[in-house]
Every structure is written in structure tokens, then in C-alpha cells.
Amino acid sequence: MKEARVLKEFEKAGALLKGHFILSSGLHSPLFLQKALVFMHPKRTSKLCKALAAKVAEEIDIDKIDAIVSPAVGGIIPGYETARHLGVPAMYVEREGGEFVVRRGFPLTKGMRVLMVEDIVTTGVSSRECIATIRATGARVVAAACLIDRSGGKAKVGVKLISLAQIDIPAYPADKLPPELAALPAVKPGSRGLA
Numbered sequence: 805m806k807e808a809r810v811l812k813e814f815e816k817a818g819a820l821l822k823g824h825f826i827l828s829s830g831l832h833s834p835l836f837l838q839k840a841l842v843f844m845h846p847k848r849t850s851k852l853c854k855a856l857a858a859k860v861a862e863e864i865d866i867d868k869i870d871a872i873v874s875p876a877v878g879g880i881i882p883g884y885e886t887a888r889h890l891g892v893p894a895m896y897v898e899r900e901g902g903e904f905v906v907r908r909g910f911p912l913t914k915g916m917r918v919l920m921v922e923d924i925v926t927t928g929v930s931s932r933e934c935i936a937t938i939r940a941t942g943a944r945v946v947a948a949a950c951l952i953d954r955s956g957g958k959a960k961v962g963v964k965l966i967s968l969a970q971i972d973i974p975a976y977p978a979d980k981l982p983p984e985l986a987a988l989p990a991v992k993p994g995s996r997g998l999a
Contacts, residue, residue, distance in 0.1 A: 805855035810952065810969035813852060817842045824988035829927040831975035834985055836993055837952060839923045843881045852951055853885030856968045860919065863966050864947050866890055870917045873897060873943075875904060875934040882951055883921040890919075897937045904937040914942025922950040925967070926975060928959035935962055 814820045819841035825833050843849050860866060869892055874883025876898035887894035895910040906912050918938050922931050935945050949966040953959060956972025976985065 805852070805859075805968060807969040807971065810852065810855075811971070813848055814839075814842055814952075817845060817848060821993075824985050824990045826978075826990050826992040827926055827975060829929055829975070830978070831926065832978060832981055832985060832990065833973060833975045835973045836991075837924055837954065838993060839878060839882075839951070843923075849881060849885055850889075852968065853882055854889045856882070856921075856949055856951060856966075857886050857889035859968055860886070860890070860947070860949050860966050864919075864964070868917050868946055869919045871895055871912070872919050872921050873910075873912065873934065873938050874921045875930045878923040879921060879930075879934070882923050886919075886921050886949065892919075897934055904933050906937065906941060912938065912941045912943050916941075916943040917946050918943045920945055920948040920961075920963070922948065924952045924954055925950045925959050925961070925965065926954050928955070928961040928965075931959075931961040931965075 814837055819838040821836040821838055825836040827833055871893045872883050872887040874880055874896045876896045880896050884894040897904040897906055920935055925931055931948055938945050945963050947964040948961045951968050953967035953970045954973045957970050
């Protein structure tokens with residue numbers, strides 16, 4: 805699937821929002837990808853995750869993936885759908901006391917080969933935290949994948965990052981906002997910080 809088609813799917817779902825947004829990373833941006841509006845449509849989500857699974861299969865040996873692990877909340881649906889297309893189990897880590905932990909009896913064990921799947925990567929913080937949690941179990945992260953890398957390839961997650969689309973959307977620290985963005989009221993639509 806071409807990058808333009810990926811963005812078109814977000815646009816058709818009404819998920820390409822313009823305004824002043826505070827991202828999960830704390831950065832501010834004039835554009836927000838509201839993936840929940842994409843993920844509410846099973847056919848659209850399946851199409852995107854099937855394309856991501858195909859891209860992963862082009863770039864790494866999928867026979868060396870035992871499971872997919874994603875960070876909650878945003879990564880659960882694309883992680884599950886990508887796992888479905890690759891024919892492997894899907895698990896997720898979730899925050900407890902502000903840190904990612906493995907819960908719910910997920911059998912993430914030493915030596916397991918894991919593909920970490922995210923929804924959207926901006927700075928890579930959640931991905932790096934998720935990868936560190938996976939590694940703490942003794943499992944090995946063979947690569948990471950996401951639907952959209954909005955850093956334009958600048959985010960480093962510590963392993964190879966495979967993205968269905970890579971775009972460079974501006975993001976600014978709160979003290980360095982361009983005047984046109986500073987003039988708009990800020991909205992924080994992400995899930996980080998939720999209990």
C-alpha cells in the first residue's frame with residue numbers, strides 16, 4: 805500500500821484533524837491523526853494491518869516471529885490485526901504506576917521472538933518503553949512496526965522500525981510554537997496519562 809493511500813484511509817475516516825494538538829509526547833502539532841476513527845471500522849483497519857503485515861514480511865523473516873506485543877491503549881488494535889494477518893499471537897503491555905508492565909497472564913517468556921507493533925510513532929518514547937518491557941522478560945525484539953511514522957524517519961526506537969507510511973508532520977515544544985499555532989486553543993486528544 806502506497807503512503808498516500810494510507811493517509812487517504814485516515815482522511816476518509818475523518819481522522820486527519822487540523823488545529824492545535826498536544827501530542828502524547830508533550831509536543832504540539834497543527835495536525836493530529838485520530839486513529840480511533842480509523843480503528844472503529846474493521847474493514848479499513850484490516851486493510852491497513854494486512855498491508856503492514858505484508859511490509860513486515862518483505863523486510864524481515866516472519867518465520868522468526870513468535871508473537872506481537874503492543875503498547876496499550878493505541879497499539880492494541882493494530883497489534884492484534886497485524887498478528888491475525890501474520891498468524892501469530894497478539895499481546896500487549898499496559899501502564900501500571902506510569903510504567904509499562906506485562907499483565908493478564910500473557911506468556912511473554914525468555915527467548916521468545918517478538919515484533920513490537922504500534923499505531924503511530926512520533927518521538928518513539930512509547931515504543932522504546934514497550935521494547936524495554938519486552939526485553940525485561942528475556943524475550944527478544946526482532947523489529948518494530950507501525951502504521952504511520954510521523955517523525956519522517958527521525959524517531960529511533962532501538963530496533964529496525966518498519967512503517968506503512970512515513971511522513972514528516974511538524975511538532976514543536978510548548979515554548980517554541982509558531983505564532984499561528986500559538987493563536988489556536990490547544991487540545992490534548994491522546995491517551996497517555998489516562999489511568
